[in-house]
Amino acid sequence: MIKIEGIAASAGVAIAPAFKLEHPDFTVQQRSVSDVAAEVAKLNAALDKSKAELEAIKERTLQELGAKKAEIFEAHLLILNDPELISPVEDMIRNEMVNAEYALNETANQFISMFENMKSAYLQERAADMKDVTKRVLIHLLGLNYVNPAEISEEVVIIAEDLTPSDTAQLNRKYVKGFTTNIGGRTSHSAIMARSLEIPAVVGTKEVLDKVNNGDLVIVDGLDGKVIINPTEELVADYRSKQQKYQLQIEEWRKLRDQATVSADGVHVELAANIGTPNDVPGVIDNGGEAVGLYRTEFLYMGRDKLPTEEIQFNAYKTVLEKMEGKPVVVRTLDIGGDKELPYLDLPKEMNPFLGFRAVRLCLDRTDIFRTQLRALLRASVYGNLRIMFPMIATLDEFRQAKALLLEEKDKLAAEGIEVSDEIQLGIMVEIPSTAIIADQFAKEVDFFSIGTNDLIQYTMAADRMNERVSYLYQPYNPAILRLVKMVIDAAHKEGKWAGMCGEMAGDATAIPLLLGLGLDEFSMSATSILPARSQISKLSKADMAELAAKALTMQTAAQVVELVKSIDA
Ligand SMILES: C=C(OP(=O)(O)O)C(=O)O
Numbered sequence: 001m002i003k004i005e006g007i008a009a010s011a012g013v014a015i016a017p018a019f020k021l022e023h024p025d026f027t028v029q030q031r032s033v034s035d036v037a038a039e040v041a042k043l044n045a046a047l048d049k050s051k052a053e054l055e056a057i058k059e060r061t062l063q064e065l066g067a068k069k070a071e072i073f074e075a076h077l078l079i080l081n082d083p084e085l086i087s088p089v090e091d092m093i094r095n096e097m098v099n100a101e102y103a104l105n106e107t108a109n110q111f112i113s114m115f116e117n118m119k120s121a122y123l124q125e126r127a128a129d130m131k132d133v134t135k136r137v138l139i140h141l142l143g144l145n146y147v148n149p150a151e152i153s154e155e156v157v158i159i160a161e162d163l164t165p166s167d168t169a170q171l172n173r174k175y176v177k178g179f180t181t182n183i184g185g186r187t188s189h190s191a192i193m194a195r196s197l198e199i200p201a202v203v204g205t206k207e208v209l210d211k212v213n214n215g216d217l218v219i220v221d222g223l224d225g226k227v228i229i230n231p232t233e234e235l236v237a238d239y240r241s242k243q244q245k246y247q248l249q250i251e252e253w254r255k256l257r258d259q260a261t262v263s264a265d266g267v268h269v270e271l272a273a274n275i276g277t278p279n280d281v282p283g284v285i286d287n288g289g290e291a292v293g294l295y296r297t298e299f300l301y302m303g304r305d306k307l308p309t310e311e312i313q314f315n316a317y318k319t320v321l322e323k324m325e326g327k328p329v330v331v332r333t334l335d336i337g338g339d340k341e342l343p344y345l346d347l348p349k350e351m352n353p354f355l356g357f358r359a360v361r362l363c364l365d366r367t368d369i370f371r372t373q374l375r376a377l378l379r380a381s382v383y384g385n386l387r388i389m390f391p392m393i394a395t396l397d398e399f400r401q402a403k404a405l406l407l408e409e410k411d412k413l414a415a416e417g418i419e420v421s422d423e424i425q426l427g428i429m430v431e432i433p434s435t436a437i438i439a440d441q442f443a444k445e446v447d448f449f450s451i452g453t454n455d456l457i458q459y460t461m462a463a464d465r466m467n468e469r470v471s472y473l474y475q476p477y478n479p480a481i482l483r484l485v486k487m488v489i490d491a492a493h494k495e496g497k498w499a500g501m502c503g504e505m506a507g508d509a510t511a512i513p514l515l516l517g518l519g520l521d522e523f524s525m526s527a528t529s530i531l532p533a534r535s536q537i538s539k540l541s542k543a544d545m546a547e548l549a550a551k552a553l554t555m556q557t558a559a560q561v562v563e564l565v566k567s568i569d570a
């Protein structure tokens with residue numbers, strides 16, 4: 001039995017066999033072959049295995065997710081059965097006497113670049129299918145040991161060095177009971193997504209991948225940040241009861257679903273949810289969310305081969321607004337960069353991606369991309385209560401430029417006779433210290449602030465939010481952070497505006513008493529944190545918390561602040 005400590009990233013307990021997820025090396029080398037017939041046979045065997053896999057996946061998808069989702073695998077099968085692709089591969093092996101993987105890769109790449117250069121969106125999508133199918137066959141030709149995480153069909157706990165946000169988005173909750181990684185922090189995007197998928201997770205363990213073998217029984221304790229490999233039977237029994245207790249607690253919280261969030265002394269605050277896709281909305285409603293406080297639109301841009309069209313975006317935004325039935329929806333414009341990459345934009349690698357060309361910086365440069373998103377948002381605005389928010393604003397100039405582009409697009413739509421709501425509030429994320437410091441000036445021009453503590457903490461403390469080695473510096477309760485938060489809230493209130501928070505700190509049980517005391521109006525968090533937060537706030541008096549917060553601001557260290565907050569229970 002091995003016990004490993006990590007960072008509790010998504011609540012709950014998972015107990016299942018380990019599935020190690022390692023990204024294989026798809027590099028293909030050219031080799032000369034003398035036995036051409038054997039090479040062709042090798043190709044055919046790999047094709048047969050791939051087809052059999054696809055048949056099985058298609059069948060399963062059909063049963064579990066329906067005909068529409070299964071179509072993609074039918075398309076992949078058609079490619080593998082297409083003589084126009086397969087014959088040239090065989091010809092190349094025979095004529096040039098080269099290895100099967102090289103012939104396949106070369107031929108497929110020619111088709112891929114041909115499709116990519118076509119005008120039709122349909123044919124461009126075929127390029128993505130071709131890439132997927134080629135990878136599948138190469139896995140067999142190169143003898144790689146790899147299963148796509150989306151295709152797991154038994155209950156497992158995933159063990160990985162790290163998971164990208166798009167890996168995480170593909171996980172099927174039915175089979176993936178939990179995950180644990182070597183690197184990452186509580187605010188890395190895979191952790192955030194794990195919370196919205198309600199998959200227990202422990203990240204930043206530094207060593208779990210080296211310590212575990214495929215099939216080992218693993219416990220992931222996402223409540224206390226522990227991973228146990230090959231536990232004793234007694235420990236498994238203990239954790240099963242911890243799992244049940246947590247389940248009962250969730251049922252208790254559920255009773256608060258349809259209630260407003262009111263403090264013990266009768267003050268209402270808004271509890272909103274952070275979402276990544278329209279599919280997250282049922283989770284928001286299910287968890288009693290009063291609004292969407294942050295819709296991270298970048299996930300619409302990820303996991304595809306090219307930019308989403310205005311129509312794709314319009315439909316996504318409209319769906320969210322309609323499903324929220326008039327409750328506020330804060331949509332954040334594209335925040336790509338940092339740990340969220342868009343390979344098809346072909347941006348140069350940067351030394352410090354979190355300090356680089358990202359979010360609104362990119363949008364103000366690539367106004368073509370930005371304008372498309374703004375148009376889609378404006379068109380969708382008539383379907384609900386839309387609020388638009390710009391990320392990573394560092395200067396007033398950036399806000400003014402972004403707002404000017406929005407107004408230009410609004411005028412254009414009006415000229416085209418397309419209806420746009422006149423009630424759209426326009427706000428900014430406060431996640432860069434410069435903006436927090438002159439929040440009083442911003443407050444005169446914006447309709448609201450949403451404090452992005454995930455980034456605000458990393459920029460204030462100069463500690464990478466993804467790096468577990470400096471996680472000791474990632475201190476939400478540091479008085480320096482609390483003072484910045486206070487400046488932003490006070491600045492908003494002075495101008496009659498509201499201040500929210502959509503960083504993970506907003507859902508953190510230790511931070512909530514302080515934030516309530518500092519006067520935060522809206523708390524936006526992972527949907528699963530909403531009910532525990534509602535329960536907690538109902539027991540706190542805002543007036544008492546204001547006194548507590550005032551004391552916290554005079555403390556010297558984060559540890560002292562934590563002690564102070566703990567003392568309210570004592
Ligand atoms: C909510 C935030 O945005 P993201 O986590 O997407 O950077 C933040 O920085 O706090």
Ligand SMILES: [Mg+2]
Nearest residue numbers: 431452454455
């Ligand atoms: Mg951010």
